[in-house]
Amino acid sequence: MDRRSKPAWQLKIAKERIDILFKEAQKTKEKKLQNRYVELARKIGMRYNVKIESKYRRKYCRYCYAYLTSKRRLVKGNLVVNCIDCKKTNRYPYK
Numbered sequence: 001m002d003r004r005s006k007p008a009w010q011l012k013i014a015k016e017r018i019d020i021l022f023k024e025a026q027k028t029k030e031k032k033l034q035n036r037y038v039e040l041a042r043k044i045g046m047r048y049n050v051k052i053e054s055k056y057r058r059k060y061c062r063y064c065y066a067y068l069t070s071k072r073r074l075v076k077g078n079l080v081v082n083c084i085d086c087k088k089t090n091r092y093p094y095k
């Protein structure tokens, strides 16, 4: 077995935890808490080498990892979200 990859059951748990963290982030209105949940989810992803699903990846800023709460706009087939923390523009392909 590849020493770098974790057993399947651990990966499953890691994915479930990421799910829970993003659900909690969605529930709260507190920005500090939302950013904390994103941070934790990313750490789990890194530790277990699991990818954070794209539906979750578009919920936080790819530059500063702040949870995105600003309005989403659709521009030329891309979902565009401005980050209120670092002022950068996040673009995601939208089908």
Ligand SMILES: [Zn+2]
Residues within 6 Å of the ligand: 061, 062, 063, 064, 065, 066, 083, 084, 085, 086, 087, 088
């Ligand atoms: Zn940002």
